[in-house]
Amino acid sequence: MTQLIEDVDVVVIGGGVVGCAMFRRFTLMGSKVLLLEKGGDILSGASKANSAILHTGFDAPTGSLELQCMQAGYQEYMDIHHRMNLPLLKTTAIVVAWTEEQLAALPGIVKQAHDNGVLDVTQIDAEDVYNREPNLAKGALGGVYVPGEYVIDPWSSPLAYVTQAVQHGGKYRFNCGVTKATRYEEGWELETTQGAVRTRLVINCAGNHGDLIDGLWRQPDYEIRPRKGQFLxxxxxxxxxxxxxxxxxxxxxxxxxxxCRTIFGNMILGPTAEEQQDREHAEVNEEVLKSLIEKGSLMLPSLTHFSVTATYAGLRPATEKKEYRIYDYPNDQWISVGGIRSTGLTAALGIAAYVEELYQRNFSKLFELSPPTTLSWPHMPMLSEYEQRDYSCKGNGGVICHCELVTRRELEAVFDSAVPPECIGGLRRRTRVMMGRCNGFFCSNHVAEIVGTRLDNTLVVGKVE
Structure with a gap:
């Protein structure tokens, strides 16, 4: 008999951004929640590679669940980011038309934005485009100005959601994949790589493996078709x-x-959109990246004067339909959250709120809720290039990573946090250490000295996770 390691109200499968937001939401509701992630840290799958844009939903399908969740998530992030010390870079956005055909499409984009309730979106002429973006290539014919599109920290935000959940009693396990699901009278027994877990409700947020997790007990209602996006x-x-x-x-x-500028002070170019069968590996392709550089230089000629310091690729959990695939099964005490593609970072908090509605409507009798009387708010380390960083503060122990200006105090602090890193990827994402242009070549020895034996794998120079 498999050893029982946990008995909880809710198991959230998958520690991507949606799973992190779900973990937070159901913990703050007052349920006993366990987050299971098969990787070595949160954001080990699709969520670790995205463009980090906080979307208004101006171009989402009108009336769709995706739009509802995006706009709810956008608003909740705006409401809570200051309380968690999460950065927000108010960049705005411009949809640029380079051909007559594209120019003719702009009024439709504005109309869709207005239909979606994003009323500050306007069409602008070429002169206005260049007043705002003087370095763009010649030939732009006009654009659509979207004031509310912003850039956020794609890693600290989900970590903040998990941290707040842990502060209120939520539990998590990394390197804990689900291998079998067995129904019993009160709920589910899940066999994992660490032992058995019993729960009254399962919320499947497994991203690129979502249909496979549903397939442990039923014929899935959707099929994941991974779509690779490569970035420079x-x-x-x-x-x-x-x-x-x-x-x-x-x-x-x-x-x-x-x-797009990033919160860390870089610029990214991408993504591509390439369907593939492999759910695990997103390899960068030299020829595709060369083509990407050419496309970027056609839009912004000055790019040829700057170096590409990193490349990365991610897999989005696309399905056979261009929509979110969220299903609840009241008789089976299971909710499946699938098909959350590139808008997931924005929509995550809204998706969690929508799933809470499903819970209140169809699952509320499964267990009693004991919500906290007051909420604790985690104060996350500031990693934004555009805000005050620890390297400019006294007593920081000195800068260890000079590319990203990471201090000794920052590195030591993460191991005393509520959700400390358990792998190199987790350390990088929490601090930015070894993620600069030298990729750890100059600082890895100092980092290894500070980390010591607190991680279960060895520092490898040149390895980006």
């Missing part, structure tokens, strides 16, 4: 070449390639 990261000096997020006019198959 330009040196920090390149970020000064643009002010807003530069978006293309979308096509029926893709939103296209964008240019």
């Amino acid at each position: 990261v330009y040196d920090k000096a390149a970020a000064a070449q643009i002010n807003a997020i530069i978006l293309p006019v979308p096509t029926p198959t893709t939103k296209g390639v964008l240019l």
